[in-house]
Amino acid sequence: MTQAIKINNLKYTYDDKDTVFDDFNLEINAGQWLALVGHNGSGKSTLAKLILGLIEADNGTITVFGEQLRIDTVHHVREQIGMVFQNPDNQFVGATVADDVAFGLENKEMLSSDMPNVIDEALTIVGMQDFKDREPHMLSGGQKQRVALASVLALQPKIIILDEATAMLDPDGRATVMATLQDLKQRFGSELTLITITHDMNEAMLADRVVVINDGQLILDGAPSEVFSQYDVMHHNGLELPFVGELAVRLDPKPDGYLDERELIKWLSDLKK
Amino acid sequence: MAIRFEKVNFSYGAGTTLAQSILHDVTLEMPTGQVTAIVGQTGSGKSTLIQHINGLLKPTSGRVTIDNFELTHHTKEKELVKLRKSVGIAFQFPENQLFANTVLEDVMYAPVNFGATKSEAKLAAEHALTRTGVVRELWGKSPFELSGGQMRRVAMAGTLSSDPSVVVMDEPAAGLDPKGQGELLQLVLELKKLGKTIVIISHQMDHVIAVADHVVVMHEGRVVAQESPQILFNRDITWFKTMKLDLPKAGQLAEKLRDEGITLSRRPLTLNELADLINTEVSHE
Numbered sequence: 318m319t320q321a322i323k324i325n326n327l328k329y330t331y332d333d334k335d336t337v338f339d340d341f342n343l344e345i346n347a348g349q350w351l352a353l354v355g356h357n358g359s360g361k362s363t364l365a366k367l368i369l370g371l372i373e374a375d376n377g378t379i380t381v382f383g384e385q386l387r388i389d390t391v392h393h394v395r396e397q398i399g400m401v402f403q404n405p406d407n408q409f410v411g412a413t414v415a416d417d418v419a420f421g422l423e424n425k426e427m428l429s430s431d432m433p434n435v436i437d438e439a440l441t442i443v444g445m446q447d448f449k450d451r452e453p454h455m456l457s458g459g460q461k462q463r464v465a466l467a468s469v470l471a472l473q474p475k476i477i478i479l480d481e482a483t484a485m486l487d488p489d490g491r492a493t494v495m496a497t498l499q500d501l502k503q504r505f506g507s508e509l510t511l512i513t514i515t516h517d518m519n520e521a522m523l524a525d526r527v528v529v530i531n532d533g534q535l536i537l538d539g540a541p542s543e544v545f546s547q548y549d550v551m552h553h554n555g556l557e558l559p560f561v562g563e564l565a566v567r568l569d570p571k572p573d574g575y576l577d578e579r580e581l582i583k584w585l586s587d588l589k590k
Numbered sequence: 591m592a593i594r595f596e597k598v599n600f601s602y603g604a605g606t607t608l609a610q611s612i613l614h615d616v617t618l619e620m621p622t623g624q625v626t627a628i629v630g631q632t633g634s635g636k637s638t639l640i641q642h643i644n645g646l647l648k649p650t651s652g653r654v655t656i657d658n659f660e661l662t663h664h665t666k667e668k669e670l671v672k673l674r675k676s677v678g679i680a681f682q683f684p685e686n687q688l689f690a691n692t693v694l695e696d697v698m699y700a701p702v703n704f705g706a707t708k709s710e711a712k713l714a715a716e717h718a719l720t721r722t723g724v725v726r727e728l729w730g731k732s733p734f735e736l737s738g739g740q741m742r743r744v745a746m747a748g749t750l751s752s753d754p755s756v757v758v759m760d761e762p763a764a765g766l767d768p769k770g771q772g773e774l775l776q777l778v779l780e781l782k783k784l785g786k787t788i789v790i791i792s793h794q795m796d797h798v799i800a801v802a803d804h805v806v807v808m809h810e811g812r813v814v815a816q817e818s819p820q821i822l823f824n825r826d827i828t829w830f831k832t833m834k835l836d837l838p839k840a841g842q843l844a845e846k847l848r849d850e851g852i853t854l855s856r857r858p859l860t861l862n863e864l865a866d867l868i869n870t871e872v873s874h875e
Binding site: 358488516555563 | 765843862
């Protein structure tokens with residue numbers, strides 16, 4: 318299995334006084350969808366910045382597809398990673414949606430004759446092709462985030478990191494972005510590694526793997542059903558389970574381990590029989 | 591302070607060919623000393639509505655009464671100062687509007703602006719910061735050094751520092767982690783205990799059921815319901831679909847259970863209610 322990201326022995330101290338990470342280790346396989354979860358201030362966004370080389374670790378190594386992140390490699394490493402941020406309003410530069418997607422391509426010095434196809438394809442993948450001549454600021458939050466995702470996709474990154482990308486959206490917007498991500502995974506399979514940073518467990522449960530961090534420590538690491546079976550640990554770290562998980566622990570009798578919504582409803586149906 | 595809207599219409603660019611009508615014949619009441627939640631899908635007019643409470647927008651026609659202040663199309667800008675002192679608004683993601691060098695200075699801005707002396711403003715700011723749970727060690731820091739959750743609390747303190755009797759919050763808990771969300775809802779309830787009239791916009795029906803005494807539902811610029819959350823959330827499920835409104839999560843799951851042949855005796859509105867109903871009616875039938 319190819320390794321997309323390997324973090325080894327990472328140490329990072331904020332402002333020379335607050336230690337955020339100390340001897341932190343994490344390996345992410347290519348093609349995995351990893352949800353990185355933790356409460357506000359747990360260090361999860363700092364980790365994203367370290368991976369992108371936006372801030373520099375005090376110690377330890379970060380390796381992206383076999384290439385160690387250093388001053389002389391940071392640009393090449395960054396080219397393989399696309400990032401979508403929390404605030405949909407801070408990510409636009411173009412006058413139209415298509416211009417916006419083109420911006421990244423121009424930076425990459427793509428021939429302008431090649432651009433329309435690439436732009437169309439990226440917008441089609443996120444379901445925004447009908448909006449390509451619209452002004453970005455007229456879109457809803459969910460639509461803006463899908464355009465931001467298209468801008469990233471057009472650059473064909475091997476890794477996409479979404480940092481709380483749905484936190485500012487209404488329930489509809491959140492649902493469309495999550496559906497788009499599920500679509501991406503289906504379409505690209507092992508070609509695309511996805512890292513979603515979130516504190517919303519309904520979002521985390523869509524991932525292949527959930528990693529819980531707090532105070533820069535790795536607290537839990539496993540499939541969503543494994544991680545969500547650790548009710549006490551989750552709560553102790555300022556997190557909740559998905560709604561059905563919170564319900565299950567309040568039931569008498571209760572199911573063994575975590576069941577997703579479909580499984581819990583079936584479990585209850587069987588109980589009633 | 592009671593807030594009353596009477597036949598309020600609002601259009602952007604009123605009187606021009608580009609006029610865009612946002613609010614239609616809005617008549618409603620937000621009771622004194624209670625928490626009113628305004629819900630409705632994006633674009634239903636919620637934000638436009640709340641901007642009438644402190645006169646950031648004036649009705650194109652109709653009138654808004656906030657206690658004994660009357661706001662109409664003809665209200666002069668200078669008359670609004672009095673209104674703005676008694677109505678504090680925290681917009682969505684209010685941390686985006688922090689600007690001062692230190693947390694304390696940021697929160698002092700409103701009282702100073704409304705004519706308090708520096709020492710009065712400082713006292714008011716310290717009081718507000720304590721209320722929103724910003725620890726003293728952070729008061730001298732730049733607001734931009736803080737985490738997202740801390741910034742939100744500083745911004746909330748900025749709304750409270752001029753001691754408004756009406757507090758309006760647009761999605762106050764959005765983007766916060768579960769703990770932060772819980773603390774914010776707690777703050778809403780504390781403010782209510784202090785006798786303030788509170789208006790919150792929320793997309794999260796679980797928050798509405800947790801804090802609201804009264805709910806106003808907006809749909810395409812009109813008020814389509816104003817009643818208690820208990821009455822509202824017991825309306826027929828088809829109504830929610832038409833209004834594109836969610837039930838609280840417990841109610842949503844109960845609907846899914848019913849589709850699978852598990853019918854509960856009533857619609858649960860909270861997690862604990864749902865668990866109790868399942869425990870008594872499904873597991874121990």
